[in-house]
Amino acid sequence: MESVLKAHRGGESVLDLSPRWTVGGGVEDVYGEDRATEDQLVTPWTVSVASGYSLLRDPHHNKGLAFNEKERDAHYLRGLLPPAIICQELQEKKLLHSLRQYDLPLHKYMAMMELEERNERLFYKLLIDNVEELLPVVYTPTVGEACQKYGSIFRRPQGLYISLKEKGKVLEVLRNWPQRTIQVIVVTDGERILGLGDLGCQGMGIPVGKLALYTALGGVRPSGCLPITIDVGTNNEQLLNDEFYIGLKQKRATGKEYYDFLHEFMTAVKQNYGEKVLIQFEDFANHNAFELLARYATTHLVFNDDIQGTTSVVLAGLVASLKLLGGTLADYRFLFFGVGEAGTGIAELIAIEMSKQSKIPVEETRKMIWLVDSKGLIVNSRKESLQHLKKPWAHEHVPVHNLLDAVKAIKPTALIGTSGVGKTFTKEVVEAIASFNQKPLIMALSNPTSQSECTAEEAYTWTEGRAIFASGSPFNPVEFNGKRFVPGQANNAYIFPGLGFGLVISGAIRVHDDMLLAASEALAGQVTDEHCHMGMIYPPLSNIRKISAHIAANVAAKAYELGLATQLPRPADLVKYAESCMYTPSYRSYR
Structure with missing residues (x-):
């Protein structure tokens, strides 16, 4: 959809900002930025936008050498740019080549x-x-x-x-x-x-x-x-x-x-x-x-990505891992190393999802989840001295003072690191969990890479290629015994953009836990059998816009179901509606 930019004397242009309806039911503004929320549908108006030298200094409108001959005449750009006209795709190719020359x-x-x-x-x-x-x-x-x-x-x-x-x-x-x-x-x-x-x-x-x-x-x-x-x-x-x-x-x-x-x-x-x-x-x-x-x-309308985004993306990985492990979440035990906002938040969402699936009260599903902090396993005998956020996870057990002994005592199916301390999933810890699991699930979630509890290579090597591994920071694929493993990245980037977009397109006024579960389920649903064959419990990030559209649709559907959406009426096909409302960065033509 073209915007209408008409040149006027004095080096200024008037940009017609009339809203334009899109096929998918959203509204497209002049920059091609689709507006899906009703409060932004406005009557036509105009604003002045500088041309010439100022236009080239405006990052929202500047196209560099992609301005064509007519645009250069209309907007006083003659002489301010070299004569070559280069399309956006070629600009992109040139920049990518330049970026790859940097070592750091x-x-x-x-x-x-x-x-x-x-x-x-x-x-x-x-x-x-x-x-x-x-x-x-x-x-x-x-x-x-x-x-x-x-x-x-x-x-x-x-x-x-x-x-x-x-x-x-x-x-x-x-x-x-x-x-x-x-x-x-x-x-x-x-x-x-x-x-x-x-x-x-x-x-x-x-x-x-x-x-x-x-x-x-x-x-x-x-x-x-x-x-x-x-x-x-x-x-x-x-x-x-x-x-x-x-x-x-x-x-x-x-x-x-x-x-x-x-x-x-x-x-x-x-x-x-x-x-x-x-x-x-x-x-x-x-x-x-x-x-x-x-x-x-x-x-x-508030959301904490460290608490809620992390919990949602980890839960999605756990749900997707069931395609490799079989059974349900309630069949497994989880051990967390690190009891901050991320660890306790993930644990609580897992407990809620287990309760939802099995119809067991949350108070009972929490007992399948164990947490280890700097002083050891969180148990009832420590309850009086625990912070408020740790108390729900204090279960009946003899004191255990380090991670290795906790792994041996609890025998978890999944070991999840949210400690922010690197190299804490040692060879002994990983070998211990591998000794009583055919496919141990290891999630080293701390960022950045230097703080990761272990590397992908360590996880695959120490488990002889049996681990299902995911991390917070990216790791390269690993070759082990002739097989190629693609480590998953439990990156919040899978969740929060789609979740936030779902809230925007539905006009939601509050965030509900069920929306986080909806986001997790949508992400897990994007993991195919082909991905599982490579040990992946997250889909490739190359498909992230499609994934985000599905997450946004699921979140929006939940907002409508809970009566928290204000963008009415509800679109018939939320996935198509989400896709139609997505910002696209292709250049617009100025006339």
Whole structure:
């Protein structure tokens, strides 16, 4: 669908922003960014868009050498570009070749970020078409190093920084962002970035990366995405003493000061963007993550990817693994190493799914799931000293003080690592679980790669090729005894873009646990017999847009079923509707 761009004297153009209906029932705006929520259907209007030199500096409209002869005449581009006209596909080929010349992943990351700042559509085209190669560049594991060095590589704002200096003025700050219609906000306070700890203001790389995936993998339009970092200080002494640190140089605010500031933020977001904006909490420390989710789950559309996204993607892998193991989830025992927000969240969703499948009360299904923290197995005799989130997992058992002894005592079917500590699934631990399972399920989920509990090669080698393996960070395929194994990546990128898109297209006003189960089931359903033959419990990321459409449809269906959807009437075919609403980064013609 072409936009209508008419040249006027003075170097400006008027861009006709009348909504255009698409075949699939969505609405397409002038940038080809499909709008599916009814609140964004507006009457026609026009805005001024600069032409000439300014147009080439506008990443939302710039096409570089892809501007054709007529466009160059109409928009005062003659002489500002070399004479060659290069199509988007050739631009993409050239950039991919250039990226592959870099040896260091961080340099590739910086090149991708520079491209996004220069030509937004080309950035997303490159990422969508080469997702398996570039996902590790724009997100885990490279984004971890980017956050550590974010102060040094910061060039221009990619989101909003809201610090304690803005207390009492948060609504004003939100109104400084140029886009008025926001669908998804990803927000962090930088206290627990991946497995790297407190990176303060430099955690901005996480919301930026997550929202790039919301667009590339889930189809949410870029202009509907807003990355935010809440800066309440940092306890990282190295950053506090760094003259180049870009955040507040003070210790972290805690307690009432912290929660009052977050409440001002949450109130301002709802006031400025309405009831249906999705707020995704990202990389908050455990004690704040659970508290914030509990406080706002009933008043806002909120989602914590570390808790809920991780749980959903891991559950999907477990459900898919049944195609290799047989039986149901209730037939197996699970042992977690690491009892933070991810570990307990995954455990609870597994218990809920087991209860749903077997009709056994959740209180009983929890007893099939065991957790190990730094002090050993969580058992009843430790209950008085346990944090609140650990207490439901304290079962009757003699004390066990380390992971190896816990594996030998519990004899789990699945060993799941959420510890954030690398190399903890030792040869002895892996061999122990392999000794009483024909196909031991090993999930080393901690990020980045250096924090993974074990590598894919170690898991396959130490189990003599019998392991079903998945990790949080990507590992290359492994050859063992003449067979090729493709390790699964329990990457939240499978879940959160599709989940968020399903909430957007249905106009959902709250997130419900059943939506997470719906997302898991949709993802597991995309694992074929061919994938299982290679030991895969997740489908290839190359199909992620199709996967996200199915997840979005399942989530939207659940929103309608629960009475939480506001986009009415409900589309007849939700998968086709989701596909029709997805942002596509192909260039539009300007006239």
